[in-house]
Amino acid sequence: MSNKIKVLIAEDMEPIRKRYVNVLNSDPNIEVIGDVATGSTACELAFSLKPDVILMDIEMESKDAGIRATGQILSKLPNVKIILLTVYEEDEMIFSAFQLGACDYILKISKNEDIINGVIGAYHNQSPIRPEIASKIRNEFKRVKTYESSFLFMLNILSTLTPRELDTLNLLINGHTKKEVCELRCVEMSTVKSQVHSILKKFKKRNISDIITTEMDRSLLETILHNYYNK
Known part of the structure; x- marks a missing residue:
């Protein structure tokens, strides 16, 4: 040298x-x-x-x-x-x-x-690349792959919801009851129930609480809502 x-x-x-x-x-x-x-x-x-x-x-x-x-x-x-x-x-x-x-x-x-x-x-x-690090890298690739699959799945489903359905979903996962959603959005209970039925059908879930289960899901929902209402 x-x-x-x-x-x-x-x-x-x-x-x-x-x-x-x-x-x-x-x-x-x-x-x-x-x-x-x-x-x-x-x-x-x-x-x-x-x-x-x-x-x-x-x-x-x-x-x-x-x-x-x-x-x-x-x-x-x-x-x-x-x-x-x-x-x-x-x-x-x-x-x-x-x-x-x-x-x-x-x-x-x-x-x-x-x-x-x-x-x-x-x-x-x-x-x-030491064996210990190689093992951690392999595990990280698996984690990232799982994360991306989950992210893309959630993104695809959320993109099929209407702005009103997104709004309803957001209110419900943040602890509001259907009655409160009606009052906040000034709509009839039948409208909210119809939206909830549509949301659950698209996600193939039985309960709203089963849809948004991670902080990543919540963050993605908030981002999509922000984009809808700030166009």
């Missing part, structure tokens, strides 16, 4: 931080250009020094300081490689950081050679 890999270290435990500094500086291909103890300082230094690789402790001034710093840095410097420093391999925070764009993680008890190889691998886009 003609140029040294510029590394920034963010770790709130000074003995650990200094160890990383010494280990990485011992490699002729790596140069530690800064070491800090907080996520906020890591952001400031990253923006000014533009390192190639950052070793980022997950928990510093707050439990998720490293995660938040990872997101902030990658939003402005997407090409920076961020490696998480963690005590526990199964830490759920690791996956959160991977979702934000972190490329690898290193256990704090790792051997010197593993730390050096981790930095070099990240720099060359050769960081491995």
